[in-house]
Amino acid sequence: MSAEKVIRLKVKRKDKMDSESYWEEFAIPYRPNMNVISALMEIQRNPVNTEGTQVRSVAWEYNCLEEVCGACSMRINGKVRQACSTLVEKLKQPIQLEPMETFPVERDLVVDRQRMFDALQKIKGWIPIDGTYAMGSGPLISSGEQQEAYKFSTCMTCGCCLDACPNVNSGSPFIGPQALAQTKYFNMHPTGKLTKNERLEVVIGDEGISNCGNSQNCVEVCPKDIPLTTALAELNHEANRYALWSWLKK
Amino acid sequence: MQSNSLTVDPQPVNRNIKKRFVLSRLHSLAGIVPLGIFMVEHLLTNSTALFGSEKYNEQIHLIQSIPFLPLLEIFLVAIPLIFHAGYGIYLSMISKSNIQTYKYERNRLFFFQRVTGITTLVFIIYHVWSFRLAPVFYGTEINFDLVNSHLENVFIFSFYVIGVVGAVFHFTNGIRTGLITWGVTKGPASQRIAQKICLLLFAVFGVLGVTSLFAFI
DSSP: OGGGOEEEEEEEEESSTTSOEEEEEEEEEOOTTOBHHHHHHHHHHSOBOTTSOBOOOOOOOOSOSSSSSOTTEEEETTEEEESTTOBGGGSOSSEEEEOOTTSOEEETTEEOOHHHHHHHHHTTOSOOOBOSSOOOOOOOOOHHHHHHHHHHHTOOOOOHHHHHOTTOSTTOOOOOHHHHHHHHHHHHSTTGGGGHHHHHHHHTSTTSGGGOOOOOHHHHHOTTOOOHHHHHHHHHHHHHHHHHHHHHTO | OOOOBSOOOSSOSOOOOOHHHHHHHHHHHHIIIIIIHHHHHHHHHHHGGGGOHHHHHHHHHHHHTSTTHHHHIIIIIIHHHHHHHHHHHHHHHHOOOOTTTOOOHHHHHHHHHHHHHHHHHHHHHHHHIIIIIHHHHHTOOOSHHHHHHHHTSHHHHHHHHHHHHHHHHHHHHHHHHHHHHTTSSOSHHHHHHHHHHHHHHHHHHHHHHHHHHHHTO
């Protein structure tokens, strides 16, 4: 009985960056406790579509298999999430797999998430501790602040928040919730505070927080439950003050 | 390369305020302060029709006797409105709705805010023409009877109901998002309470607006 059970998958594929997308269906043997990654591995092992044709195996990215690396984000039955932590048994079939099309699609489910790493550079996503002499130890951080910062430190640059945001698209300059939440993260660190204004310049810039439309999809889809909208609202407060003050001081 | 040293200039090099940021804050401000307050005043004025045509005509007369009224209308209503509408249309053009996939409450509100923005604009253009501009051009007097003659038409009446409810939604939901834009409600708990209060305001002003419409027929 159970040997006959199959899982049907419908994958949105693309051969090259500049070629057209197409759908391909696969049926793979069922095993208990499968996740989307193991289903894709099954296709990799035997890349034959439902028409019985041998095809190029489906390309996708993965590393950690425990929802900490952010590499396997994809749209599963429409919604963006991590393939590793998505169990096949909980999904409606055929399971529809699509790449995060907010990013440039390289091949099948593989996307180029470079814009998020560029964004981290723009917001100076680091704590400046290097000098020409020993700087000594930094100020202490209260445990309350540590707890708050910890949530933001779990961001794995997976791209779910950008993919679900209606205001991140090719027609909009928005840098996205991920980079803005990281701005809050580095700004709340006592040493990171030293470069706070430089980060706020990006926040009030053309790519910045003014593009947020408060749809709050980001916080709903975040696999790490990072309080993205809280960070955005706090940044609104900071950005308004910073913009007004720096203008009055001009 | 970016500087990675501690000896950073405490004042950033580029202190020019960015255009987009200022426009977005003015857009939020314009919607709440001149336009929102005006709409509340307007709904209250219209509600005098509930107390009879004489009371309403008296109130209209009182408003028309405000000195420099056309200037106030241009600078406190027309200009903020044109800016708010223009920038709002631009904002809705660059956003890509995805409520089919993400049926979250706030995402729906995000979508309806853009839909009601458009319906309100269409409604306001028609409404300003029929009760503010046309009377000026044709020299008709603005009073209870004029409103009555328009609203007696069932199609115009239905259009007004949709227009008023849409505008009230746009305003009250705009207060909710405005509180976030101005960094007042930061966390999810305070945002939820603000959402409930705004829903209550929507109900109050919606009922007031629609019952006032019924008072004219």
